[in-house]
Amino acid sequence: MVAASELMIERNSLEISLSDLAQKSGVNAALVKYHFGNKEGLLLALLERDAASEVANLEYLLDQPMSATEKLKLHIAGIINAYYRFPYLNRLIHLLLHESDAKAANEVSRFFIKPLFEFQRRLLEEGVASAEFRKVDPVMFYTSLIGSCDHLFHGRNAMARAIGVGDVTDDVRRKYIDHMTAMVLGGMVKPVSKAPKIVKA
């Protein structure tokens, strides 16, 4: 799994063969097949490994003694950073959800989407209880937040063609975290100026 992860990051592609993998890991291809069934089984196991550590982070975050607003900020950064750290994560999720058999899609839903949604649902409840957030439908919230974070990576290729934007660099990653945090918390309406009005005598 370590070799598969490294290969996909090196090549920036999911296209790795069992023989590449055997060469990189020093484990023979037959053993990889024996253990994971096929390449898809390996990719699913890899995604499960990455998802498990992310889900553990969510549980930890929810228990911290901080405001719901602070947790939400960390969560937004956490999603974008996870996609950034594992550039194949996004494409792998889409591949397993859309192009594979129902079993893989069910697995991804179970170990990735459901815990993420449950975390957000509880965080939103917490924020409403503490009067920090207005009441928002958790399904709609999940859809809009994950869609936005996902599209930085999923839609970049198309935007590169259309308007010449470059890769998602570390700088882009940081700016997108700032953008998403500001949008989710405050939207884009310009705050009303708090400066005192100058009244002519």
Next chain:
Amino acid sequence: MVAASELMIERNSLEISLSDLAQKSGVNAALVKYHFGNKEGLLLALLERDAASEVANLEYLLDQPMSATEKLKLHIAGIINAYYRFPYLNRLIHLLLHESDAKAANEVSRFFIKPLFEFQRRLLEEGVASAEFRKVDPVMFYTSLIGSCDHLFHGRNAMARAIGVGDVTDDVRRKYIDHMTAMVLGGMVKPVSKAPKIVKA
């Protein structure tokens, strides 16, 4: 193209064959091939037709005598409604962008993504000039808004598996427009109450 559009809506799938199409349209398959080259050429022509009417709407919207905020609200509803009206639009864009030859991807970028981005860039400028919006990077704005709208349709299948949500009905469409409008304009921080404080005597 009308027959292709109707078939894809009826079947809720891009999987239509040239012979289905010939039967539905009364035009023989060889003529479809002659005119569009192949099925992908037909899908591209169809997307271009739908995109052209959407882009014309954008131009029209920008020229209306209304505030940038009102235009942004109509734009958000317009994106979600376009995806809803043409349920195949979203999958078609993804298919042509990700699974096809570079020529199709370039075409989709040129007639769909670029005009949409240019519209948003000008609308954001207008809103900043009129002091309605704070300054937002247009590339980041495009990414987050399109990602959110896209995910209602693109991510629904996965969410259905994970948390049992149903199809995108007319009611879901309307609620998502309200959700996205509120999020984009004001985010989720609870507005500070304007009720006067009760001061004990």
